[in-house]
Amino acid sequence: MYKIFKTVLAIPFIIACSSQSNKFNEEDGLSVFNVDSLKKHISVLASDDFMGRKPFTEGETKTVAYLQEQFKQMGLEPGNGDSYIQEVPMANILATAAPNMQVKSAKGNFNLKAFDDYIIWTDKTDSSISLDNAELVFAGYGVVAPEYNWNDYAGLDVKGKVVMVMVNDPGFWVGDTTLFKGKAMTYYGRWTYKFEEAARQGAKGCLIIHNTAAASYPFSVQQNSFNTTRLKLDNRGKNIPNCDVIGWVPEKISHQLFAAAGFDSSLLVKANQPGFKAVPLGLQLSTTMNVKASFNKSSNVVAKITGTKRPDEVIIYTAHWDHLGIGRPDKSGDSIYNGALDNASGTAGLLEMARVFKNMKVKPERTIVFLAVTAEEQGLLGSAYYAENPIYSVKKTVANINMDGLNRFGKTKDMVVVGQGQSELEDYLKEAIEKTGGYLSFDTHTEAGYYYRSDHFNFAKVGIPALFANNGVDVVGKGKEYGETLENEYTSKNYHQASDNYDAATWTGDGAINDLKLLFTIGRRMGFETSFPKWKEGSEFKLIREKSNK
Structure with missing residues (x-):
């Protein structure tokens, strides 16, 4: 809500x-x-x-x-013929993440800790999901918005890769109100859009960088749903793309990843500039999730006068x-x-x-x-x-x-x-x-x-x-x-x-x-x-x- x-x-x-x-x-x-x-x-x-x-x-x-x-x-x-119920077919997905994510870099390898350093899940119903040395790319805000002349994926091939993107709209993190609708978020700024666009681009994973002001709630809100069941509409048989892995990382972890790649947090500022080009970070991510999926029907309840x-x-x-x-x-x-x-x-x-x-x-x-x-x-x-x-x-x-x-x-x-x-x-x-x-x-x-x-x-x-x-x-x-x-x-x-x-x-x-x-x-x-x-x-x-x- x-x-x-x-x-x-x-x-x-x-x-x-x-x-x-x-x-x-x-x-x-x-x-x-x-x-x-x-x-x-x-x-x-x-x-x-x-x-x-x-x-x-x-x-x-x-x-x-x-x-x-x-x-x-x-x-x-x-409200639905002779019934008060409209059945809503959904998938119930429990993705249990491994306790760590391994990060390989030219400066050395290290682990990130699940729950503390990242939250991940999946909308896929495969029995297991894995990242195996998947390349990490920083794709700015992860936005393709022709009407605003903005494309963070321009010239970028992210197939099989993980994109790390910022929540909210271009301009927000630096207070530039000349971009998009200024202070008012568009749908391009919503986390749901970020995952949808990454999937359309063919990415294997999408991690959103959390910032309390930009997201409008603390990271703990995401942590509350870690390793719990999540629902999605049952789209079996429909050609709807999904990333294998989706989730969030706190802003401080993005800084750590930038540093491991030889950059710094100034990338979060540069991403607000028109014409920003995505940055391959030269990092490889590995982790797994065990997935249990079931299919059932929930209910909308409807009545009328x-x-x-x-x-x-x-x-x-x-x-x-x-x-x-x-x-x-x-x-x-x-x-x-x-x-x-x-x-x-x-x-x-x-x-x-x-x-x-x-x-x-x-x-x-x-x-x-x-x-x-x-x-x-x-x-x-x-x-x-x-x-x-x-x-x-x-x-x-x-x-x-x-x-x-x-x-x-x-x-x-x-x-x-x-x-x-x-x-x-x-x-x-x-x-x-x-x-x-x-x-x-x-x-x-x-x-x-x-x-x-x-x-x-x-x-x-x-x-x-x-x-x-x-x-x-x-x-x-x-x-x-x-x-x-x-x-x-x-x-x-x-x-x-x-x-x-x-x-x-x-x-x-x-x-x-x-x-x-x-x-x-x-x-x-x-x-x-x-x-x-x-x-x-x-x-x-x-x-x-x-x-x-x-």
Whole structure:
């Protein structure tokens, strides 16, 4: 999931063109929201009994059963024909790395220690994976971006080799905002892209150099998943390239490797210069991984309320139900990664949203869909599968509203849109929040690329306008500094840690309910409109939508 820090930006409000029916009361549904109902769902989903909700575990079985039962009790219809389930075929891969990686250099040989000095895994399902004196090449940011006139692989043959690349976009590590989108990360900066591009180039391996600011989280986040099972979509029979070995090295280890090759860390600076050429390091890497793979099907859970007049036009609310399961114990001995905020809270919000829509006095004219997706933490897999295999026409899907982490503290004056300037949905939200006396703000850590880091991204990739909005930091009665402190504390101490637990004493719920009401308001509005919200000029997704509508 995301984790962001926020600030306020004033923007002119552009009224989205619409032809809204006036058949519903502005207050319809708002009084139905209930803090106790929301908190009950969070407490259940984030309990130890659900074992961290990792797909392919008993935690998934319990979670999926709970979600189906709740939708049934509310009286919602199955969202996939006569079923509440969309099966998601996936591979479950356990790659156990050898304890060391051998490095050969002209200056002498040495070992790197797994977990401390590097983290590796594989997306391949072979029984064993090995690097045997594979040549290491430093390929800058590992980016091929014609629209930015940037190609780190220009003239480079990396077949059978390991590329070492930097996370984030060119320019970020040196603060050069003239490159790419400046401070704001593009998809080229995401670690997922780095692995994808290295595989397309034919590399045998790809190691990303970790930097806390550039990645937006500490190296410990990667260490938590070391030698644990990972999931990917089951792509057997499809011609999708993968590197044999993928992973991360801390920045200090990249310095050690540069030194062994006769260079220094200035390469990390030079890589930010247009025209930078990749550097073969003259180092050879050797290590192994034992791989156990199994194939199974996880579940997206989907329910709907059929529209009264235009049932083929749909608005989709999403939240990912999964988290990290049981993993490495923390200092207190806790090994269950309950994921209370991430994302038991959003999943609970999805259930509460469904209950409120079901209890509206005047039913929406468009169909409202509630989609709880699997395996977000494994790479947005459930939403990716849905986008590739949509239950509802992409062309007739009006919008996606995604919930990934709700406000666990008090009400805030603001609400944050991630991905400023992407679609008219932010204008809908701006109008809704200003009617309540609040204001819209935007994430300030655009370098972290949060718009590409939760499930709405897969809807955007196929052209569906997608809104990702989170709680603000301007806490009523306590101010922005207080809210920012809480956000920083969560990111540094609880994000993807076993300590992300539900605390009934401090999770007030009123802030979450306030935000849910806003997301409900804009979904309700679209439910009675005949127009479709649009992508804004400058959005990379605008052309995709226009092509799909032809």
